[in-house]
Amino acid sequence: MRMDGVNPLAQFLRARRSVLEPGDVGLPRSHSPRRVAGLRREEVAMLAGISADYYLKLEQGREHNPSTAVLAGLIGALALDADGAAHLHRLARPAVGRAAPPETVSESLVGLITSMASIPAHVVNRRLDIIYVNPLGQMLSPGFRVGNNLVKLTFDPGLPRDAYWRLTAPRAVAYLRASVDPHDDGPAMASLLNDLRAMDPEFEGMWQRHETRMPGGHPSTFQHPEVGSIELRYQTFNLPGTGGQALGMYVAAPGSPSAEKIQMLSLLAAQRPGEGDRGTPRKTGGTTSA
The missing domain is CATH 3.30.450.180 (Beta-Lactamase)
Incomplete structure (x- = not known):
C-alpha cells in the first residue's frame, strides 16, 4: 500500500533534494541561477556514491529497495538528521503483511x-x-x-x-x-x-x-x-x-x-474521578499543539 497513491520513497527523495542548496552539503555555491530549486540529481548521486542512472531510478520509482550502503550514502547526501534517516529506512523497508494495529489501550x-x-x-x-x-x-x-x-x-x-x-x-x-x-x-x-x-x-x-x-x-x-x-x-x-x-x-x-x-x-x-476518556468521540475545540 502506498500513501498518496505514489511511490513514497521517490516522493521523499524529490522533496528533500528540492530544499537543499549546494552550500548545505559542502559543494561550491553556484554563481549562476539554477533552472529549478535544490540540488541536481547528479550532485546527489555523486555525494551518495552511486551512479546518476541508479539515483534516477530511485526518484522515478523504478527502484524500491536500495541497499543499506546506498541508504547510508543518501542520508549524508541529503543531510538528513536522525528522524529523517529513520524515515528513509522505513520508506525503503516496507513491512510485509502487517496486521491492522489495535485501536484499544491495554x-x-x-x-x-x-x-x-x-x-x-x-x-x-x-x-x-x-x-x-x-x-x-x-x-x-x-x-x-x-x-x-x-x-x-x-x-x-x-x-x-x-x-x-x-x-x-x-x-x-x-x-x-x-x-x-x-x-x-x-x-x-x-x-x-x-x-x-x-x-x-x-x-x-x-x-x-x-x-x-x-x-x-x-x-x-x-x-x-x-x-x-x-x-x-x-x-x-x-x-x-x-x-x-x-x-x-x-x-x-x-x-x-x-x-x-x-x-x-x-x-x-x-473532584471528578474516572478512568479517563475511552468512550464515544466528541467534537470539541481548544488550543493545543502536537
Missing part, C-alpha cells in the same frame, strides 16, 4: 496512565488519533477527547494563525509524517489527509515538504479558562507491541508557575 497501560495524577497524558495511534486520555489531560484541554486527532486540533479553523501557530503547525505535520506507515494509503489515512486539506489550504504545502520529526521536549502552550496560560513540554514514548501507539505526556518545569497551575488542575480533576 488495561495495564490504562492503570499506569490513570495513576499519573499530576501529568496530563494521552495515548495516540499512528495517525495521531487520541485513543485514551487521563482525567488531567481532559482538564488541560477540551480537545483532548477520544476520537479527536492531534493534527486536526492544530489546524482547527478557530485557532489564530499567529507566530505560535506558525511554529507548531509544521511540527505537527512532521510528527504525523514520522508516525504513520509511509506505505499506508488506506481509507482512514486518506480520509484524514482529505479532512486536513479541507480545513486549511496551508496543510498541503507542509505535507509535501516531507519533513519528519518526533516530539522531544517541544514546548506547548495552553490557554485554560480557569488557571490561565500554561507552558508545558510535550514528551512522547513509543509503546512496543502496540502497532505504533505512543504515550504523550505534557510536563511542567519543576517549581514553575505552570507546575503550580497543573497542580490546581489536578485537584479539580480529582
